[in-house]
Amino acid sequence: MILKLEKLNYGISDKKILNDFSLNIKEGEVFCLLGKNGTGKSTLSNIIMGVKKAKGKIIFNNKEISGLNITERAKQGITIAWQKPSNIDGLSVEEYVRLGNKEATKRDIKISLRSVGLAYCDYADRLLDDTLSGGERKRIELASILLMPVKLVILDEPDSGIDVISLFFIKKVINLLKNQGKSVLLITHNGDIATASDNAGIICKGKLIKQGKPLFIYDYFKNNCGDCDNYSKEDLENDE
Amino acid sequence: MMNEFEKHVGPIELEENHLVIESNTVLSKNAEKCLNVTTKEEKNKVIVKLVVKKNCVVKNPISLCFGVLKKDTIQNLDIELVFEKNSSATLLAHCVFPNGYNITHNMDAKVLLQENSSCTYKEVHYHGEEGKIIVNPYARIVLEKNSSYRNEFKLLKGKAGKVNFDYEVLCKDDTTAELTAIVNAKSNDIINIKEKAVLEGKNSSSVLISKIVLNEESQGNVYNEILGIGDYSKGHVDCTEILTSKKAIAKATPIVDARNNTSNITHEAAIGGVNKDSLNTLMSRGLDKEESIKIIINGLLK
Numbered sequence: 001m002i003l004k005l006e007k008l009n010y011g012i013s014d015k016k017i018l019n020d021f022s023l024n025i026k027e028g029e030v031f032c033l034l035g036k037n038g039t040g041k042s043t044l045s046n047i048i049m050g051v052k053k054a055k056g057k058i059i060f061n062n063k064e065i066s067g068l069n070i071t072e073r074a075k076q077g078i079t080i081a082w083q084k085p086s087n088i089d090g091l092s093v094e095e096y097v098r099l100g101n102k103e104a105t106k107r108d109i110k111i112s113l114r115s116v117g118l119a120y121c122d123y124a125d126r127l128l129d130d131t132l133s134g135g136e137r138k139r140i141e142l143a144s145i146l147l148m149p150v151k152l153v154i155l156d157e158p159d160s161g162i163d164v165i166s167l168f169f170i171k172k173v174i175n176l177l178k179n180q181g182k183s184v185l186l187i188t189h190n191g192d193i194a195t196a197s198d199n200a201g202i203i204c205k206g207k208l209i210k211q212g213k214p215l216f217i218y219d220y221f222k223n224n225c226g227d228c229d230n231y232s233k234e235d236l237e238n239d240e
Numbered sequence: 241m242m243n244e245f246e247k248h249v250g251p252i253e254l255e256e257n258h259l260v261i262e263s264n265t266v267l268s269k270n271a272e273k274c275l276n277v278t279t280k281e282e283k284n285k286v287i288v289k290l291v292v293k294k295n296c297v298v299k300n301p302i303s304l305c306f307g308v309l310k311k312d313t314i315q316n317l318d319i320e321l322v323f324e325k326n327s328s329a330t331l332l333a334h335c336v337f338p339n340g341y342n343i344t345h346n347m348d349a350k351v352l353l354q355e356n357s358s359c360t361y362k363e364v365h366y367h368g369e370e371g372k373i374i375v376n377p378y379a380r381i382v383l384e385k386n387s388s389y390r391n392e393f394k395l396l397k398g399k400a401g402k403v404n405f406d407y408e409v410l411c412k413d414d415t416t417a418e419l420t421a422i423v424n425a426k427s428n429d430i431i432n433i434k435e436k437a438v439l440e441g442k443n444s445s446s447v448l449i450s451k452i453v454l455n456e457e458s459q460g461n462v463y464n465e466i467l468g469i470g471d472y473s474k475g476h477v478d479c480t481e482i483l484t485s486k487k488a489i490a491k492a493t494p495i496v497d498a499r500n501n502t503s504n505i506t507h508e509a510a511i512g513g514v515n516k517d518s519l520n521t522l523m524s525r526g527l528d529k530e531e532s533i534k535i536i537i538n539g540l541l542k
Contacts, residue, residue, distance in 0.1 A: 051520050070523035080524050086517040090539025100525040
């Protein structure tokens with residue numbers, strides 16, 4: 001197993017967002033986690049990345065990492081494509097993409113940008129600011145993680161608020177990551193994207209309630225999962 | 241003086257069109273036929289009038305180098321800039337006070353841009369490592385029909401001392417003004433930024449930008465005001481102050497005042513510590529916290 005989450009518990013005031021949440025992801029596996037708005041999907045990704053602390057164990061690559069901060073987890077081999085990627089004033093697209101892999105050559109940057117449908121000559125010098133559309137910013141996020149020498153990539157709702165063309169490139173990136181031998185935790189509620197995974201599960205009331213092949217799981221999710229009454233306000237805000 | 245600037249800040253090139261003033265003495269000046277530069281030395285004061293002549297487009301920047309090399313000095317500069325109709329020029333001002341000890345620099349500027357003229361004024365300051373200096377840049381700028389003015393004030397290296405920046409621009413019909421102040425403050429520096437734009441004319445527009453990083457025990461007070469009077473006038477205030485220490489203090493007062501139902505005045509301000517989302521993003525790329533903060537701050541001051 002590349003990632004083992006054991007009995008994660010996280011709450012805000014009296015509200016339990018994750019309730020003994022457990023999940024295993026194998027090496028090279030693309031695992032899709034489906035859940036309605038506000039069920040704690042983004043909270044989970046923040047907990048795995050080290051942004052939030054939860055009770056329970058996080059074992060990555062046979063090491064307990066619960067006590068590590070974000071940087072240390074990234075150095076161990078975990079990264080995330082954020083649901084709402086932050087802009088960094090003054091940083092160019094090329095500088096940003098290179099951050100996770102300082103050894104990357106200009107050719108590497110060109111290839112990773114091309115993989116998400118962005119031409120190096122049009123984007124390398126552009127600043128990471130509000131002049132980029134949401135779809136462009138998400139694709140730059142994906143280009144940056146393609147270059148990182150990591151073992152596990154969390155894709156936190158890569159499909160939220162983007163156009164059809166960007167959706168095509170997200171699926172392409174998932175396949176590229178898989179071909180690179182990387183494991184992927186894909187968090188989404190988009191059935192089309194979910195089909196790019198090897199296995200899938202549903203999060204409900206802070207627990208993993210079902211697990212199986214993506215088509216079966218998505219079908220179950222579509223027909224049986226209503227709005228969650230155990231919603232996390234933080235997650236709802238992220239989803240908006 | 242230029243050597244001192246190069247030593248502490250970076251390369252500087254004196255252009256063919258230039259004016260160099262040390263303390264209250266004119267050391268060098270040169271102006272091509274498109275320009276008319278007059279200077280008058282009075283006791284403890286230099287009076288400068290620089291005119292960019294009608295229909296002249298000055299291709300190369302005009303260098304202004306102002307500074308004080310001695311300690312215990314008051315420098316007073318009265319500057320009048322006139323851009324006659326259809327003229328255009330860029331001024332690069334290097335203000336250097338390497339031995340900043342008991343020094344006061346007062347700049348009182350009047351700027352007039354006549355119809356269809358355009359001015360870019362970039363000033364880079366260096367106030368030494370001790371920074372026992374008071375700098376009072378004061379400017380009143382008038383933009384006549386269809387003219388544009390862009391000002392950029394940067395103080396990034398060394399200690400700032402006390403800076404009282406006070407610029408006000410009056411925008412008539414179809415004019416554009418952009419005032420930017422970027423300061424990296426440290427120790428007990430006090431940075432007071434006051435920028436005001438009066439959008440009197442129709443279709444006039446203005447952007448007031450302040451970016452300040454406050455380290456150690458420094459203080460930043462930013463007062464940005466835009467007054468929308470003219471039809472379809474547009475203004476925006478953008479203030480960012482980042483505190484890197486518990487002892488630093490940041491204050492911001494944005495005043496957005498619309499007096500016309502067709503005008504549109506907006507503001508945004510971000511004051512406090514380093515943005516957590518940006519920090520998390522960089523750390524998730526394997527950068528440690530200190531390196532991430534450095535990238536965020538350098539990006540802001542870029």
